[in-house]
């Protein structure tokens with residue numbers, strides 16, 4: 001199992017662990033939800049924490065049933081599936097009041113024991129992303145379709161540009177399928 | 192990396208050449224709507240060719256119009272009398288980063304059945320010609336997102352007001368962010384694996400494909416060597432002979448986009464059920480006595496009924512549109528590659544959509560009867576509330592007359608004081624004219640001023656006491672009368688009641704004829720042992736034979752006995768049932 005797990009997977013596991021840590025044993029299990037996790041992953045990619053992850057705009061279903069374009073990482077999604085397959089995390093699917101669904105993650109006992117033997121160096125670099133300057137765990141806040149890392153103790157919000165879609169320069173010409181029987185489409189443009 | 196504002200290095204493992212993006216979606220439409228859109232675009236002119244803008248002129252009276260520098264231009268290429276419009280659009284998204292050079296020209300086709308096609312041939316990315324150097328899947332994913340978003344913005348300016356309302360209802364006001372199933376046609380892709388399972392490596396290649404297509408469902412090599420990759424969010428067809436598959440890709444993308452549209456419709460109907468459930472709870476509250484929520488119930492129901500009308504309209508458009516589209520597909524199908532149709536499982540996918548559309552009827556019908564039922568229920572509640580307000584108003588009128596009578600009595604007291612005062616003034620005037628008048632008669636010897644003073648004070652005290660007593664007596668009469676209202680709602684024998692009333696001293700009778708009742712209010716006086724008479728108002732429904740209620744006004748000590756007596760008398764009029 002050890003060699004199947006990449007450094008990025010350990011970082012991902014550590015993030016989930018930090019947010020789902022129970023303070024007392026008898027409490028009901030805590031889960032981290034998909035969208036906040038995706039926000040942390042995005043922040044991790046642009047700050048260079050995750051070395052192998054990439055992101056692309058994705059049409060994400062928001063809590064109110066509408067859609068929004070966000071920068072989402074396919075590789076992270078893939079790694080989450082691998083972590084699940086290895087029994088290091090578990091996944092919960094829950095429905096919201098307004099007919100939507102949320103996926104949530106938490107670290108299994110097996111995942112926790114795996115983490116305890118993982119490199120402290122790696123955990124430290126991850127913590128730099130998760131904690132504010134005064135060592136408080138920051139939470140993801142979604143307000144008016146914008147994303148923030150928020151420290152409740154310091155009251156400081158940092159915007160995460162997960163909804164800033166990147167443009168690349170391109171040129172396109174109009175094209176319509178021939179079966180529609182439209183006449184000369186590229187008049188004056190082509191040739 | 193060349194160009195763009197990408198914050199992260201792209202992994203560009205797959206390269207496509209000669210890329211065409213084909214987006215298809217369903218938008219509620221009909222011939223009249225299309226005519227309207229055509230007028231906007233001047234499509235009815237015989238000569239097409241100029242680009243026109245879709246800006247709204249806020250000052251139509253002025254001679255000139257200043258346009259913004261970055262706007263969409265539309266050029267109609269072809270249009271057939273309210274059947275379809277095909278146009279070419281130069282898109283300028285004002286939100287796009289202007290430092291990044293984009294020349295976005297897109298073909299747009301809209302048919303009266305609701306089928307909308309957007310097509311773009313990507314010939315340059317990051318300054319490189321895609322036909323020669325190719326373009327990475329990673330880059331093209333970003334181009335696709337830009338096209339999906341910008342085509343929605345552009346469509347928004349073309350849609351009629353009615354269509355925009357329908358779209359806002361389905362996409363909850365965020366129709367700009369709607370997704371469109373992506374069809375991508377390319378002439379080649381590298382790497383070109385013979386063993387197509389290599390694309391499903393669970394790592395690099397699959398991740399890059401799924402970044403655009405979402406979960407891969409189908410990877411297939413067709414007999415002519417074409418490669419078909421299909422995911423939940425889009426499909427890629429790689430073929431030297433790609434044009435052969437255009438109609439299939441276009442229809443498949445339409446059906447997959449329409450599935451999302453129907454999801455939206457279903458979701459909206461579920462929310463409507465919730466709204467109606469809320470109205471029902473509020474009406475139940477009203478029925479059990481909490482009348483404060485009736486306005487809220489009314490507001491929510493009004494809103495819900497409006498939404499229902501929109502949903503119903505969407506349902507009709509969908510059914511009409513897809514009945515026509517199915518015909519169209521059947522005639523188009525002949526030229527389409529059978530193998531590709533069966534690999535895509537297209538016939539089943541299409542049928543499933545058609546079934547879902549026809550199934551929305553079940554929900555629409557029950558929603559319709561629920562809306563109707565709630566409207567009836569609510570208007571009943573409102574009517575009942577109005578009755579209560581009316582009878583409260585009637586009782587209030589009686590209390591008001593009571594107050595008037597009380598103040599009349601207070602007025603009597605004032606009259607007495609006025610009389611005494613005027614007497615005093617009259618004496619003063621007489622004295623002023625005649626001077627002090629005195630006789631020789633003295634009741635007490637003049638020499639005793641103390642006795643005289645004592646007598647004056649005693650006399651004054653006596654007068655004050657008599658007046659005070661008199662006023663108290665008058666005032667006590669003011670508070671004595673009480674009002675009791677008894678609701679009976681008893682079946683009764685009308686003849687017996689009228690016989691009972693025959694020997695009463697009747698003051699007035701109010702009769703009110705309604706559709707289902709004849710309300711009679713008889714005001715009469717019962718002679719009583721006390722000083723005051725007992726006034727009674729009897730309200731009964733002559734047509735249905737019901738004694739509704741009874742209002743008794745009497746001396747506060749006597750009213751209990753009066754009430755018992757009247758009810759006992761009336762009991763003989765009650766029907767047995």
Ligand SMILES: [Zn+2]
Nearest residue numbers: 132136151154
């Ligand atoms: Zn802090």
